[in-house]
Amino acid sequence: MIFSGDNSLWQVLFVSSRGCSKPRHALRFMDAAHTVCAVQVLLLLFAGLSAPGELMANSKLVEQGRYLFQAAGCLSCHRDDRTLAGGRPLVTPFGTFYPPNITPHRESGIGRWSEEDLVRALRMGLDPAGRHYYPAFPYPSYTRMTQRDMHALYAYLMTWPESSRPSRPHAISWPFSSRSLISHWKQGRFTPGAAVVNPERSTQWNRGAYLATALGHCTECHTPRGFLGTPDNTRFMAGTCSGPEELRVPNITSDDDTGIGRWSFEELETFLATGERPDGCYTSGLMMEVLGTSCMGLTDNDRRALAVYLASLPPIHHNLDYLCATFEDDEFLE
Numbered sequence: 001m002i003f004s005g006d007n008s009l010w011q012v013l014f015v016s017s018r019g020c021s022k023p024r025h026a027l028r029f030m031d032a033a034h035t036v037c038a039v040q041v042l043l044l045l046f047a048g049l050s051a052p053g054e055l056m057a058n059s060k061l062v063e064q065g066r067y068l069f070q071a072a073g074c075l076s077c078h079r080d081d082r083t084l085a086g087g088r089p090l091v092t093p094f095g096t097f098y099p100p101n102i103t104p105h106r107e108s109g110i111g112r113w114s115e116e117d118l119v120r121a122l123r124m125g126l127d128p129a130g131r132h133y134y135p136a137f138p139y140p141s142y143t144r145m146t147q148r149d150m151h152a153l154y155a156y157l158m159t160w161p162e163s164s165r166p167s168r169p170h171a172i173s174w175p176f177s178s179r180s181l182i183s184h185w186k187q188g189r190f191t192p193g194a195a196v197v198n199p200e201r202s203t204q205w206n207r208g209a210y211l212a213t214a215l216g217h218c219t220e221c222h223t224p225r226g227f228l229g230t231p232d233n234t235r236f237m238a239g240t241c242s243g244p245e246e247l248r249v250p251n252i253t254s255d256d257d258t259g260i261g262r263w264s265f266e267e268l269e270t271f272l273a274t275g276e277r278p279d280g281c282y283t284s285g286l287m288m289e290v291l292g293t294s295c296m297g298l299t300d301n302d303r304r305a306l307a308v309y310l311a312s313l314p315p316i317h318h319n320l321d322y323l324c325a326t327f328e329d330d331e332f333l334e
């Protein structure tokens with residue numbers, strides 16, 4: 001199995017050492033991806049000794065799952081060095097979330113979960129006991145995944161090496177610490193259900209929309225949020241002053257002045273493949289991680305579809321230079 005993002009990633013690491021900004025974290029993800037692939041190959045070889053036909057079908061499904069897992073950026077939150085034993089802290093105005101252990105360990109991870117449990121988590125934002133998940137777990141995007149993709153994702157997740165490391169409890173302040181509040185949040189703000197094809201658009205556009213909004217969770221960072229972190233879809237992808245880790249996240253609508261409307265289609269494709277902006281500088285931090293963990297590993301066709309969808313976003317004038325300087329603290333209050 002070859003991690004198709006390899007070459008472009010090396011290129012970026014090499015080129016960026018001369019450029020404007022350095023992608024720092026991406027390499028560790030690649031190591032993890034390789035290790036897991038090697039383990040899977042072994043597992044599948046052993047599993048398949050008795051049933052070669054099943055092996056072929058299974059390895060295809062697991063490979064599909066691996067691709068989706070990568071496209072959906074699961075690793076970027078759930079990684080812990082080389083395992084999925086609970087990831088990086090997600091600092092928000094409500095407190096800090098610690099993504100849990102999602103290895104197939106029966107006690108500490110999701111080893112007891114059935115496929116239906118995973119589907120319920122991704123589709124409905126509910127745990128196997130029916131409790132609500134915080135939307136810090138991007139199920140408001142993942143709910144749009146197709147059943148088939150969730151099926152492949154489950155097959156893949158179950159091939160990860162187990163880790164017994166217990167998940168860390170979130171450090172959320174009251175009243176947000178109460179999960180019952182999430183059910184109020186969900187009402188009217190969260191619409192469960194797989195993505196529906198827009199018949200007025202091309203297959204390529206629909207694929208791009210799926211990659212960006214169901215798997216890519218681009219909106220989770222690029223759309224500003226209001227009360228309790230609700231995405232403000234009147235400013236869809238128009239950027240925010242208070243993104244994750246209190247970072248400013250740029251406007252990526254096609255607005256000429258405040259978005260990326262002046263980028264050519266080729267420039268957008270290059271960005272998604274390498275992180276190089278039209279000005280020759282490389283994107284940094286979180287976005288480089290998104291590219292390294294998901295976009296760079298997409299097939300050329302998928303990356304192009306993503307670019308087609310992004311280029312079609314209606315322009316929204318949202319001037320962050322102005323907003324971030326003046327209303328910095330008001331962004332979350334709606």
Ligand code: HEC
Pocket residue numbers: 069072073074075076077078090097098099100101102109110118121127132133134135136137138142153
């Ligand atoms: C932006 C960060 C982020 C990304 C990306 C992310 N997760 Fe999570 N995930 C979380 C957080 C935070 C929680 C805990 C939510 C809670 O406690 O309410 C979580 C919870 C989970 C759970 C529930 C585990 C349990 O023990 O209850 C599963 C399963 C899961 N994630 C799988 C995935 C998969 C599969 C992907 C990719 C398709 C993914 N996550 C992507 C942050 C993330």
Ligand code: HEC
Pocket residue numbers: 211212216217218219220221222243244247248249250251252259260271277282283284285286287290295306310
């Ligand atoms: C974890 C948060 C996060 C996610 C998820 C995310 N981005 Fe970004 N994005 C950022 C940040 C932060 C920057 C600014 C980086 C910088 O200043 O170098 C950025 C920059 C960009 C830019 C460059 C804009 C400019 O003006 O330089 C584009 C294009 C972009 N993102 C597209 C996407 C797409 C497409 C997706 C989904 C596949 C996505 N982003 C997902 C945080 C995110």
